[in-house]
Amino acid sequence: MNIVILGLSITSTWGNGHATSYRSLLRAVSSRGHEILFLERDVEWYASHRDMAKPDFCELGLYKDLPDLKSRFRRKIHSADVVILGSYVPEGVAVAKFVLQNAHGPVTFYDLDTPVTVAKLRIGDLEYLSAELVSRFHLYLSFTGGPLLDQLRTEFGVQLARPLYCTADLGVYYPQPMPKQWDLGYLGTYSPDRHRPFEKLLLTPAAMYPKGQFVVAGSLYPSDICWPPNLVRIQHLASAQHRAFYNSQRFTLNLTRGPMAAAGFAPSVRLFEAAACGSAIITDKWRGLETFFEPGREILIATSAAEVSRIIATMPDCQRTEIGEAARQRFLREHTPQQRSEQLEAHVADLLTGSELAA
Numbered sequence: 001m002n003i004v005i006l007g008l009s010i011t012s013t014w015g016n017g018h019a020t021s022y023r024s025l026l027r028a029v030s031s032r033g034h035e036i037l038f039l040e041r042d043v044e045w046y047a048s049h050r051d052m053a054k055p056d057f058c059e060l061g062l063y064k065d066l067p068d069l070k071s072r073f074r075r076k077i078h079s080a081d082v083v084i085l086g087s088y089v090p091e092g093v094a095v096a097k098f099v100l101q102n103a104h105g106p107v108t109f110y111d112l113d114t115p116v117t118v119a120k121l122r123i124g125d126l127e128y129l130s131a132e133l134v135s136r137f138h139l140y141l142s143f144t145g146g147p148l149l150d151q152l153r154t155e156f157g158v159q160l161a162r163p164l165y166c167t168a169d170l171g172v173y174y175p176q177p178m179p180k181q182w183d184l185g186y187l188g189t190y191s192p193d194r195h196r197p198f199e200k201l202l203l204t205p206a207a208m209y210p211k212g213q214f215v216v217a218g219s220l221y222p223s224d225i226c227w228p229p230n231l232v233r234i235q236h237l238a239s240a241q242h243r244a245f246y247n248s249q250r251f252t253l254n255l256t257r258g259p260m261a262a263a264g265f266a267p268s269v270r271l272f273e274a275a276a277c278g279s280a281i282i283t284d285k286w287r288g289l290e291t292f293f294e295p296g297r298e299i300l301i302a303t304s305a306a307e308v309s310r311i312i313a314t315m316p317d318c319q320r321t322e323i324g325e326a327a328r329q330r331f332l333r334e335h336t337p338q339q340r341s342e343q344l345e346a347h348v349a350d351l352l353t354g355s356e357l358a359a
Contacts, residue, residue, distance in 0.1 A: 001348065003029070004077055006039045006095060007086035007110075011060070013239045014049035015189050015219050017166075017269045018086065018112055020239055021143075023052065024169035028337035029344060030057040037061055037076055039069065041090045051238045066091055070098060077102050082348050084108045084141075087117055092128030106138035106351040110164065114144035114152075115259035115266060121156060131156055138351055141344070146265030146288050162347055165292075166269040167340045168331070172239070173276035175328065176247045183212040183312045184282070185249035187237060187270055190220040193258030197284050202253055204305035205312065206231050212312055217245060246277040250320060251300075251312060254283040264288040272335055275299075275327040280320040282308060292335070298326040 005026070008018040026036055036058035040046075054060065061076075063069040077083055083103045087110070089095055100107055109129070111117050121131045134140070135157035142149060145163035152158040186202055188194070206214040206228040216227075217234035227233060237245055246252055252274040260266035264287025274281050275293070282300045283289065293299040300323065302308045 001034045001081040001345075001352075002037075002079065003034055003082055003084065003348075004037045004039065004073075004080040005058075005084045005086065005110075006089055006099065007084075008088045008090075008112075009040055009046050010038050010055060010058075011040060011050045011052050011062075012046035013051055014046060014236060016088075017189075018088065019052070020168075020242075020273070021112060021166045021269050022086075023055070023057075023239075024167050024172075024337045025340055025344070026055075027057040027169060027171075028341035031338075032341055032345065034345075035059075037073075037080075039063060039073055041065075043090065049236070051240065066094055066098070069095065074102055078104050081105045081352065082108060084110050085137075087111045087113045088128050090128075093126050093130050093133065096129065096133050100133070100136055106348075107136075108139040108141055108348070108351075109134070109137040110141045112143045112166070114142045114148055115263040116257075118148060118151065118155075118263075119259055134158055139347060141347065144260065144263055144266040146263070148263045148265070162343075163265075164340060164344060164347070165267055165335070166272060167335055167337045168269065168272040168276040169337060170276060173243055173246070173273045175278035175324075176243060178244060178247045180250050181213065181248045182215045182232070182250065183209075184251045184253055184308070185215040185217070185245065186253040186255065187217045187242065187245060187273075188255060189218045190222070191257050194255050197255050200305055201255065201282070201284060201302055201308050203228065203231075205308040208305055209309045209313060212309075215245075215249070242273060243277060246274050246279045249279060250317075252279040252281050253308075254281050256284055256286050261286040265291065267292050272331060275331040275335070278324040278328040280315075280324040281327060282311060293327055293330055298323065298330050 010022045013019045038058045039061045042062040082105045140158045140161040141164040149161040152161050214231040217237040219236050254271045282302050285301050295301050
């Protein structure tokens with residue numbers, strides 16, 4: 001198939017998790033013989049922090065603005081077997097209208113932020129999508145599963161909604177023997193709706209357990225945060241350094257953004273990256289978690305600072321290692337890029353044959 005994708009970014013991981021998600025998925029899709037053109041708005045924020053300027057698994061098209069997109073890539077969009085538009089694309093409403101008017105094949109919306117999107121649709125926020133456009137997509141793919149997909153159908157008239165969860169590249173994320181520098185680490189961009197669990201499950205445990213060593217990697221954190229003296233700050237961690245980061249921790253913390261936690265069934269890309277590395281993961285609690293990893297055996301749930309501190313201070317290394325390995329094996333069985341690419345391929349193939357639309 002000839003696939004055109006318009007996404008937030010594939011060239012830079014700075015301040016977003018979309019890039020690593022697209023990379024892992026599209027590398028697997030490309031390995032199955034499909035041709036991919038990824039179109040990305042050339043903005044200064046990502047241009048000055050590019051860590052994959054030339055992907056080797058897809059063609060890259062950078063455009064300056066909407067007129068540039070229309071003049072240079074109209075034919076590519078028209079001739080594609082399928083066009084996929086991602087969430088948070090700049091001027092997304094105008095881009096969607098242009099794609100729907102010019103695409104010859106089916107058009108899919110790939111929502112990497114579904115709970116946020118639904119919240120925006122309900123209040124008429126047109127940052128990257130409008131309620132009027134939702135029902136016009138032939139397929140709505142979502143990082144979030146569960147009841148939210150039914151809400152998209154009933155509230156906004158989505159024709160066909162399917163989950164396509166995130167994943168992690170097995171060539172990048174895997175176990176690597178390394179000295180454990182930190183007892184607990186966290187990788188994530190600052191988000192206001194994630195700050196309370198961040199304080200409860202990381203900052204407070206660090207203060208409660210002064211013998212422990214903690215690390216936080218990510219950008220956009222406010223300057224007024226009081227960082228404990230036993231916590232190391234890394235402003236930005238390039239994707240090439242993620243594997244070493246996960247493998248240098250005894251435990252990895254997963255925190256879910258507020259809208260995702262409320263919706264449930266919304267695993268993060270960081271969750272799968274850590275699992276692929278065989279890390280022992282401590283996570284906040286959210287609905288549907290058990291459908292991805294088994295609590296107590298493949299993942300650890302903490303609801304208080306005391307629980308986090310207890311796990312870090314008392315769990316034997318042999319048990320910690322077993323939990324990390326169990327998470328990795330679950331990832332290999334159910335959540336690899338190859339499996340995600342097969343799911344995407346099946347959805348698109350059904351659209352092209354008309355069976356999904358007929359159903």
